Amino acid sequence: MxxxxxxxxxxxxxxxxxxxxxxxxxxxxxxxxxxxxxxxxxxxxxxxxxxxxxxxxxxxxxxxxxxxxxxxxxYDQPGRGRKPKLNDVQKEQIRAWAKMTPHNLNAVLAKIKEAWNIAVSKTTLKRILKSCSMSWRRLRRVVAGQPDPVEYETKRHQLEVLKRQEEKGELDLRYLDESGFCLVPYVPYAWQEKGETLGLPSQRSSRFNVLGLMNRHNDLTSYVFDKSITSAVVVACIDDFSRTCDQHTVVVMDQASVHKNAEIEEKIEDWKAKNVEIFWLPTYSPHLNLIEIFWRFMKYEWIEFAAYKCLGSLSLYIDKILKGFGKDYVIDFG
Incomplete structure (x- = not known):
């Protein structure tokens, strides 16, 4: 030949x-x-x-x-290869079905079979959903309600004015909130070798609660407690913080029950006399509170696996991050 x-x-x-x-x-x-x-x-x-x-x-x-x-x-020329089982209209319908049951592809497969008598594999279905700009990723917990649109726009505009004043050096804009830490890890994903599964120790434990007052310049004042944070604790923390304020300071916080009640209201004028003013965010608007970003960095980026060995180790990591924020741990808020 x-x-x-x-x-x-x-x-x-x-x-x-x-x-x-x-x-x-x-x-x-x-x-x-x-x-x-x-x-x-x-x-x-x-x-x-x-x-x-x-x-x-x-x-x-x-x-x-x-x-x-x-x-x-x-290169493969158009028209070569096996013809697709599903057309663009059907793929768009599949996308809609997947949004109805985003956690259950078996239900989508059943609808495809029932509607068009077409059998496709779960692998093919995943490929179709990816081509529709969908991906499999973690769900995010969100607040249960929606803010009042008028209140939201008013407060958002006022907050923008405060930001511009801060940029001019006319005031210190602080974001206040609390978060808790325990021996249940917050790290859901990690790079792992194929065939190997990393394990994280997880156990019930007491909880460290942190109250923080942070500005956009990575300056943080924090208070750590091994008990629940009540209105009395919030008052005590703002009282202590107000003694260090050397310029007009606005403290931004949400309308949680520990933040907005008679005990807090009684202190408003006293804090104003010390150059500290309270700005309450609109309801159901945690995304407007920048310190929420700080908590996410702590829980999902900065606390290492080793911290979850015991409460003592976790306490050391929390203290390390709180003291190192602005130097060893930095967030670019833009």
Missing amino acids: KQRFIQGLSPETIHLLSRIHRHSYHHQVRQRAHCILLSFEGFNVTELMSIFAVTRKTVYTWLDDWDNHCLVGL
């Missing part, structure tokens, strides 16, 4: 094929470019079949496509 070889490649073409072989995004294109180069170097069809683990017919098809179309022949 007469052997078939690619001939007549110019240095420029060889260089281009080498680049395609190394860097093309498509595996099949890299294979075909490599095959053309090896054929030009004298590898016969039988050898190419062994190298690429394909049939003789496939090798001849690659060589014929090169002879007929050159570089274009390396």
